Amino acid sequence: xxxxxxxxxxxxxxxxxxxxxxxxxxxxxxxxxxxxxxxxxxxxxxxxxxxxxxxxxxxxxxxxxxxxxxxxxxxxxxxxxxxxxxxxxxxxxxxxxxxxxxxxxxxxxxxxxxxxxxxxxxxxxxxxxxxxxxxxxxxxxxxxxxxxxxxxxxxxxxxxxxxxxxxxxxxxxxxxxxxxxxxxxxxxxxxxxxxxxxxxxxxxxxxxxxxxxxxxxxxxxxxxxxxxxxxxxxxxxxxxxxxxxxxxxxxxxxxxxxxxxxxxxxxxxxxxxxxxxxxxxxxxxxxxxxxxxxxxxxxxxxxxxxxxxxxxxxxxxxxxxxxxxxxxxxxxxxxxxxxxxxxxxxxxxxxxxxxxxxxxxxxxxxxxxxxxxxxxxxxxxxxxxxxxxxxxxxxxxxx
Numbered sequence: 476x477x478x479x480x481x482x483x484x485x486x487x488x489x490x491x492x493x494x495x496x497x498x499x500x501x502x503x504x505x506x507x508x509x510x511x512x513x514x515x516x517x518x519x520x521x522x523x524x525x526x527x528x529x530x531x532x533x534x535x536x537x538x539x540x541x542x543x544x545x546x547x548x549x550x551x552x553x554x555x556x557x558x559x560x561x562x563x564x565x566x567x568x569x570x571x572x573x574x575x576x577x578x579x580x581x582x583x584x585x586x587x588x589x590x591x592x593x594x595x596x597x598x599x600x601x602x603x604x605x606x607x608x609x610x611x612x613x614x615x616x617x618x619x620x621x622x623x624x625x626x627x628x629x630x631x632x633x634x635x636x637x638x639x640x641x642x643x644x645x646x647x648x649x650x651x652x653x654x655x656x657x658x659x660x661x662x663x664x665x666x667x668x669x670x671x672x673x674x675x676x677x678x679x680x681x682x683x684x685x686x687x688x689x690x691x692x693x694x695x696x697x698x699x700x701x702x703x704x705x706x707x708x709x710x711x712x713x714x715x716x717x718x719x720x721x722x723x724x725x726x727x728x729x730x731x732x733x734x735x736x737x738x739x740x741x742x743x744x745x746x747x748x749x750x751x752x753x754x755x756x757x758x759x760x761x762x763x764x765x766x767x768x769x770x771x772x773x774x775x776x777x778x779x780x781x782x783x784x785x786x787x788x789x790x791x792x793x794x795x796x797x798x799x800x801x802x803x804x805x806x807x808x809x810x811x812x813x814x815x816x817x818x819x820x821x822x823x824x825x826x827x828x829x830x831x832x833x834x835x836x837x838x839x840x841x842x843x844x845x846x847x848x849x850x851x852x853x854x855x856x857x858x859x860x861x862x863x864x865x866x867x868x869x870x871x872x873x874x
Contacts, residue, residue: 509681751775
């Protein structure tokens with residue numbers, strides 16, 4: 476197999492772009508600079524285009540939890556009946572907080588097996604403030620702030636002291652403030668002033684997706700070279716920490732002009748880290764830890780069971796097959812996994828056709844193991860279209 480090689484730009488961060496698109500829906504003249512063909516962004520664009528009370532077709536969101544949660548609050552700003560459809564797997568994930576939020580805003584909502592039905596006359600605060608649980612996802616709070624423009628009343632918001640993926644909520648706060656929203660407080664108590672108008676005149680530039688960058692650079696670490704062009708040295712994205720983590724493990728990384736260059740290197744050290752703010756890194760990071768020279772301890776993983784698959788168990792299955800020993804425990808930092816790599820690994824044998832279980836992150840992790848020399852084949856690479864459709868071609872081009 477030829478060495479892995481990539482040089483080029485990556486699509487915009489779907490997390491940033493989807494937030495920017497929701498904000499733009501309140502003032503379409505705003506220019507958003509950024510593009511992505513990820514399923515989550517495609518669904519978001521289509522959903523926002525359907526914000527018409529006269530439409531007769533449901534809003535579709537596929538497997539995209541971000542689209543469901545953001546659109547539930549955005550659609551409720553438009554008087555009428557709205558139906559948001561998605562996969563059964565999506566609706567099996569924690570969504571009941573949506574009903575609580577919508578009800579507090581005077582909106583009737585009903586969760587079904589694979590849909591959410593909303594009957595709204597606009598937001599109408601029925602109590603002294605809005606109370607949001609963020610113990611399973613910060614997206615519930617983000618959804619409220621992104622759609623709180625132009626309210627005829629002041630909106631006090633209180634959120635849980637514990638915030639799952641808090642850094643993504645902080646991303647939302649920074650973005651709405653960048654567009655001119657006046658939000659008082661840093662948490663857990665906030666106040667959004669009445670009559671907020673978008674103040675931004677200049678175009679909004681979306682950063683490249685750093686979750687995608689981590690997948691590409693991981694392939695380079697195990698098998699070749701990658702040059703990620705226009706890589707931000709400062710970022711809103713919590714996954715930006717991957718640069719620090721790879722460096723700690725002994726990876727070869729450097730900046731040249733506006734590019735991040737990563738070359739194949741031995742991962743001489745495992746690491747100790749908490750990923751509660753960047754859980755999407757876990758599957759690929761687990762594979763890299765299984766290749767390291769010393770054990771790794773990764774905490775803050777308890778909510779992985781609420782992702783597209785049971786990521787902890789699927790990652791454990793993958794890296795144990797690679798020869799690592801994996802154990803879990805509770806710690807002050809939350810549920811923790813200890814990965815002990817085997818220093819002698821067999822990369823021969825029958826090819827294992829790995830089932831990613833409809834999870835894009837698991838497919839990418841298995842592909843990193845394949846490039847590291849293990850006899851593995853991803854059963855369905857199409858799942859990467861959810862976040863990074865170009866990954867399948869990038870990973871195949873040097874075979």
